[in-house]
Each structure stands twice: as structure tokens, then as C-alpha cells.
Amino acid sequence: MGKHDGQSEVFLATRDLTCWRDREYNEKYPCQVSSCQGVNSVDINLDIVSIRFASPVAEEVARCLYDAVLITVGNLAGFVPTPAARDSMFERKYHKRVSGDWSYTADGKFSCHGSECTVYFVELPTDTNDATEQVGVYTVDEGGVELVFDFMCYSFSMLDAVWLANSLMEAAGGEPLDVLETTSVSSSSCVPLAVLKFMGLV
Numbered sequence: 001m002g003k004h005d006g007q008s009e010v011f012l013a014t015r016d017l018t019c020w021r022d023r024e025y026n027e028k029y030p031c032q033v034s035s036c037q038g039v040n041s042v043d044i045n046l047d048i049v050s051i052r053f054a055s056p057v058a059e060e061v062a063r064c065l066y067d068a069v070l071i072t073v074g075n076l077a078g079f080v081p082t083p084a085a086r087d088s089m090f091e092r093k094y095h096k097r098v099s100g101d102w103s104y105t106a107d108g109k110f111s112c113h114g115s116e117c118t119v120y121f122v123e124l125p126t127d128t129n130d131a132t133e134q135v136g137v138y139t140v141d142e143g144g145v146e147l148v149f150d151f152m153c154y155s156f157s158m159l160d161a162v163w164l165a166n167s168l169m170e171a172a173g174g175e176p177l178d179v180l181e182t183t184s185v186s187s188s189s190c191v192p193l194a195v196l197k198f199m200g201l202v
Contacts, residue, residue, distance in 0.1 A: 009035070009036050009037075010035055010036060010037045011033070011034055011035045011167075011170055012032070013032070013033045013163075013167040013170075013171070014030065014031065014032045014033075015031050015160065015163055015164075015167075016028040016030055016031070017029055017031045017046075017154070017156040017157070017164075018156055018157045018160060019156070020140050020144030020145070020146070020155035020156055020157055021140065021144070021146075021155045023144075023157075029046070029047040029154075030045070030047065031044065031045065031047075031156075031160075031164065032044065032045040033164070033168060033171050034171060035055075035172065035173075040054065040055045041053060041054055041055055041058075042055055042058035042168060042171040042172050043171075044058075044168070046147075046154050047154075049120065049152065050119045050120065051120045051121075051122060051149075052119055052120070052121050052122070053122050053123075053168070053172075054122065054123040054124055055173065056124060056172075057089070057108075057110060057123065057124065057135075058168045058169075058172045059168065059169060059172045059174055060088060060089045060090060060108065061135070061147070061168055062164075062165040062166070062168035062169045062172070062174075062177060063086070063088070063165070063177070064088070064092070064106040064137040065137055065145060065147070065161045065162075065164055065165040065168075066161075066162070066165045066177050067092065067106065068104050068106075068137055068161060069145065069158050069161050069165070071094070071102050071103070071104040071139055072139055072143050072144075072145065072158050074102065075101040075102060075143075076143065080102065088106070089108045089110075089124075090108040090136075090137070091106065091108070092104070092105070092106045093105045093106075102139075103138070103139050104137075104138065104139045105136065105137075106136060106137040106138070107134055107135075107136045108134070108135050109125070109132040109133070109134060109135075110123060110124065110125065110132055110133065110135055111124065111126065111130045111131070111132060112131075112132070112133040112135075120149070120151075122135060133149070133150045134148075134149075134150060135147075135148065135149055136148035140155055143157070143158050144156065144157060145157075145158060145160075145161040147164075162177075165177050
């Protein structure tokens with residue numbers, strides 16, 4: 001995606017994401033997150049698709065990605081956390097599978113226009129008559145996460161989800177989410193990613 005006309009780029013991050021659903025074939029695709037000075041939006045390129053989130057939407061997507069990471073970490077570590085309570089533009093749900101693992105879904109309705117062939121805009125609805133489309137963040141079996149639009153879904157690894165969440169937050173002008181804020185069944189805790197890496201969980 002090109003820069004906004006007449007605006008200077010203030011944030012840019014790139015990474016090759018692992019296509020989690022095809023990881024056995026070592027499938028990867030490029031991702032770029034960027035933002036420009038004076039513009040209240042965040043641009044993200046996923047493979048060949050260009051998406052522009054309103055900044056508040058980008059921050060919500062980032063937080064939901066972190067929720068999904070937290071649930072995945074809990075499954076790997078054998079504990080049952082829930083993300084910290086907060087107001088959200090997404091409807092967040094947790095389901096216990098037959099296997100005993102937990103899954104996470106977050107679904108939101110936003111004003112979307114454009115198509116997969118052009119810039120796809122995702123913004124807050126401004127009128128009750130606005131046409132809306134669904135944007136979702138879900139956990140994927142065996143440690144993956146996916147970002148879902150009406151026209152396409154993009155799966156990636158848990159580490160990719162952490163990177164994408166932090167990049168979206170920073171591009172929107174917020175602080176990176178480098179600490180997982182958790183509320184477990186028995187206590188409240190914050191789990192730094194460095195600890196999770198030391199434990200071999202990420």
C-alpha cells in the first residue's frame with residue numbers, strides 16, 4: 001500500500017508471517033504495517049491485500065490478537081486464564097473443546113468498503129443505516145491465530161500474532177503490548193513474553 005498522499009510515514013514494520021493452516025508446507029506471506037503523520041488510520045498489507053483500519057479499530061484488533069495469544073499460552077501451559085476485562089468493540093467468547101483446550105473468538109461489525117482488489121477500509125459505523133461487515137480474531141488448533149474478513153482469512157503463528165498486535169498498537173500511536181495482562185481463575189498476574197520464551201511456550 002502506498003503512503004497517504006502528502007503525508008510522511010511515521011511507523012513501518014514488516015515481517016513474513018507463517019500461514020498456520022499450511023505450516024507443514026512452510027508457507028509464508030509478507031505483512032507490512034504502517035501509519036502516516038496526521039492521519040487517524042493504520043495501513044496493513046497482508047500478502048497482496050491492502051487494508052486500512054481506523055486507528056481505534058486497529059487498537060481493538062491488536063488487543064483481540066493478544067487475547068487469542070493469551071488463550072493459546074494457557075492451553076500450552078495447562079492453566080485457564082481469561083484476558084483482562086475491558087470494554088470492547090468486539091464480542092469476545094470462550095469455548096472449552098472436547099480435548100480440554102479453550103478456544104477464543106472475537107467478532108465485530110464495522111463499516112467496510114472497497115474490495116480485496118483495492119484498498120479495503122475498516123471504520124467505525126457512523127450511522128445505524130451503515131452497511132457493516134464482520135471482522136474476527138480467532139484461535140486456531142495447535143497454537144495458531146487468524147484474522148478473518150468477509151472475503152478472506154489470514155492465519156499465522158502465535159509469535160506472528162504478538163508481532164502484529166504490537167505493530168498495530170504502535171502504528172495507532174499506542175504502547176506495544178509486550179506484557180500479557182492476565183486474570184487467572186485463582187489470581188491476577190502479568191506474564192512477560194521473555195518468561196514465556198524461557199519456558200518454551202512461545
